[in-house]
Amino acid sequence: MNVISGISGFDLVQRARKVAAVAGKFADDVDRHGRFPAEAVAAMKAEGLLGIQVPVELGGIGASIAEVAETCSLISQECASSSMILAMHHIKLSSLIAHGRGDAWHEGFMRRVADEQLLLASATTEAGIGGNLRNSICSIEVDGDTCRLTKEASVISYGAHADAILITSRANKDAAPSDQVMTVFLNGQYTLEKTHDWDTLGMRGTCSEGFLFKGEAPSRQIIPQPFAEIAAESMLAVCHLLWSGVWYGIAVNAVSRAQAFVRGAARANPGSVPPGALRVAEVAAKLHLVKASITASIQDYERVKADPAHAISIAFLVDMNSLKVTSSEMVIEIVDQAMIVCGIAGYKNGTPFSLGRHLRDAHSSRVMISNDRILANSANMLLVHKLDTSLLG
Amino acid sequence: MKQDIREILAKLGGLPVSVDTISDSADLYTAGLSSFASVQLMLGLEDKFDIEIPDHLLNRRSFASIDAIAETVSAVRAGQEAA
Numbered sequence: 001m002n003v004i005s006g007i008s009g010f011d012l013v014q015r016a017r018k019v020a021a022v023a024g025k026f027a028d029d030v031d032r033h034g035r036f037p038a039e040a041v042a043a044m045k046a047e048g049l050l051g052i053q054v055p056v057e058l059g060g061i062g063a064s065i066a067e068v069a070e071t072c073s074l075i076s077q078e079c080a081s082s083s084m085i086l087a088m089h090h091i092k093l094s095s096l097i098a099h100g101r102g103d104a105w106h107e108g109f110m111r112r113v114a115d116e117q118l119l120l121a122s123a124t125t126e127a128g129i130g131g132n133l134r135n136s137i138c139s140i141e142v143d144g145d146t147c148r149l150t151k152e153a154s155v156i157s158y159g160a161h162a163d164a165i166l167i168t169s170r171a172n173k174d175a176a177p178s179d180q181v182m183t184v185f186l187n188g189q190y191t192l193e194k195t196h197d198w199d200t201l202g203m204r205g206t207c208s209e210g211f212l213f214k215g216e217a218p219s220r221q222i223i224p225q226p227f228a229e230i231a232a233e234s235m236l237a238v239c240h241l242l243w244s245g246v247w248y249g250i251a252v253n254a255v256s257r258a259q260a261f262v263r264g265a266a267r268a269n270p271g272s273v274p275p276g277a278l279r280v281a282e283v284a285a286k287l288h289l290v291k292a293s294i295t296a297s298i299q300d301y302e303r304v305k306a307d308p309a310h311a312i313s314i315a316f317l318v319d320m321n322s323l324k325v326t327s328s329e330m331v332i333e334i335v336d337q338a339m340i341v342c343g344i345a346g347y348k349n350g351t352p353f354s355l356g357r358h359l360r361d362a363h364s365s366r367v368m369i370s371n372d373r374i375l376a377n378s379a380n381m382l383l384v385h386k387l388d389t390s391l392l393g
Numbered sequence: 394m395k396q397d398i399r400e401i402l403a404k405l406g407g408l409p410v411s412v413d414t415i416s417d418s419a420d421l422y423t424a425g426l427s428s429f430a431s432v433q434l435m436l437g438l439e440d441k442f443d444i445e446i447p448d449h450l451l452n453r454r455s456f457a458s459i460d461a462i463a464e465t466v467s468a469v470r471a472g473q474e475a476a
């Protein structure tokens with residue numbers, strides 16, 4: 001756990017564990033009723049987890065993406081929906097930190113996120129566009145000091161519970177679909193008219209309902225950099241890293257349950273190796289692959305970020321896409337195999353070995369920006385990018 | 394060279410406006426160059442100028458304007474001649 005020990009006076013792991021305990025207590029209820037995990041989010045706010053990434057000068061503790069990913073993974077082991085909410089909040093925050101520095105309004109807003117533990121939501125998905133977040137139909141209207149936006153946002157996780165929504169649109173009414181900006185709208189500056197329910201297989205607690213968004217705010221709340229840069233330089237990578245952290249948490253908890261099941265069987269029958277043990281070994285190897293792939297990608301990200309002269313290359317984007325596709329495919333496979341180990345005890349709800357929620361939550365990973373869409377994007381980039389053939393890079 | 398770049402851009406850039414209306418220094422992403430089209434543009438440039446763009450130049454900045462593309466192509470050519 002040495003990645004996290006660097007933050008003095010703020011025991012992130014201990015705080016994350018406290019939040020995880022609360023999240024775990026309500027996880028089944030949140031899942032059953034498809035409700036917002038209010039208790040877990042209140043605990044996150046109480047422990048200050050919504051502001052950890054904010055730079056120290058602006059009132060946070062300047063936590064790295066590695067530290068945020070570890071926090072997400074710890075909470076995900078108890079409740080993946082709660083963890084995904086924290087991850088999505090920090091993805092939005094990372095864009096602000098990477099692109100809002102030096103801008104008075106956005107710096108003030110980051111300070112408020114840390115001080116008041118504001119929860120940020122994201123509205124990139126648009127009716128008629130789906131997961132192609134680098135295109136918008138709607139456009140923002142800038143009228144002097146005021147901007148106005150109407151968007152058919154078909155998925156906004158915890159939209160009804162957020163303190164602010166970061167929303168993409170075309171930069172003006174004449175802009176090309178890919179010429180986009182992202183704007184911060186504070187709760188009170190927008191109305192949400194619900195258009196789609198969120199009654200899903202898994203990740204039921206993210207409450208990712210669809211809304212007709214209508215907002216009006218001071219135009220200085222538009223992030224100055226084009227969204228194309230935000231997406232390429234920080235958001236895509238951070239998305240794939242933090243999502244993978246959440247999915248890893250689901251997988252590692254499933255493997256722990258399978259292991260506990262087999263250990264119980266071994267103890268009940270000393271002198272023999274239970275049949276499930278081999279499968280646990282097999283699934284542990286897959287888990288190791290996911291972990292290695294996430295930690296290597298985090299290191300890559302930190303390296304690229306530490307060198308401001310280094311422009312984000314196609315090689316980096318292909319690697320981050322590969323991480324998303326691999327970890328999402330693998331988490332489903334891992335939970336599925338863990339369920340075979342636990343047998344009926346895994347299939348049933350309400351046992352210490354239940355894996356139904358894990359499996360359903362894991363299945364969100366491939367559709368959360370469709371893997372086919374991501375592969376198509378990599379396929380295009382691989383037409384020009386030559387793979388690095390060295391082992392150590 | 395810029396004329397050649399303009400021709401490739403017109404063919405592969407998928408821009409919603411005519412390339413003639415875009416100045417050499419204008420931001421192509423603002424003009425509507427998508428990430429998909431930017432890769433197609435890179436392929437077109439490699440073919441036209443018989444170059445292989447090395448990985449460290451395969452980034453958004455290298456293709457952000459007609460000027461930037463010209464610089465990128467020149468840098469690659471200079472590198473290939475030196476090699």
Ligand SMILES: Cc1cc2nc3c(=O)[nH]c(=O)nc-3n(C[C@H](O)[C@H](O)[C@H](O)COP(=O)(O)OP(=O)(O)OC[C@H]3O[C@@H](n4cnc5c(N)ncnc54)[C@H](O)[C@@H]3O)c2cc1C
Nearest residue numbers: 122123124125130131155156157367368369370372373376
């Ligand atoms: C748990 C969860 C939380 C979410 N939270 C948010 C949120 O807070 N804010 C937000 O904005 N969005 C959110 N989303 C939505 C997400 O970002 C994607 O937009 C959404 O999952 C894509 O939906 P889609 O499958 O309808 O669309 P599409 O991406 O259009 O995919 C539909 C189908 O078409 C195929 N397809 C389409 N285009 C291509 C292509 N070019 N290449 C290959 N295949 C293609 C896909 O394979 C897929 O089968 C969330 C999603 C989930 C699962």
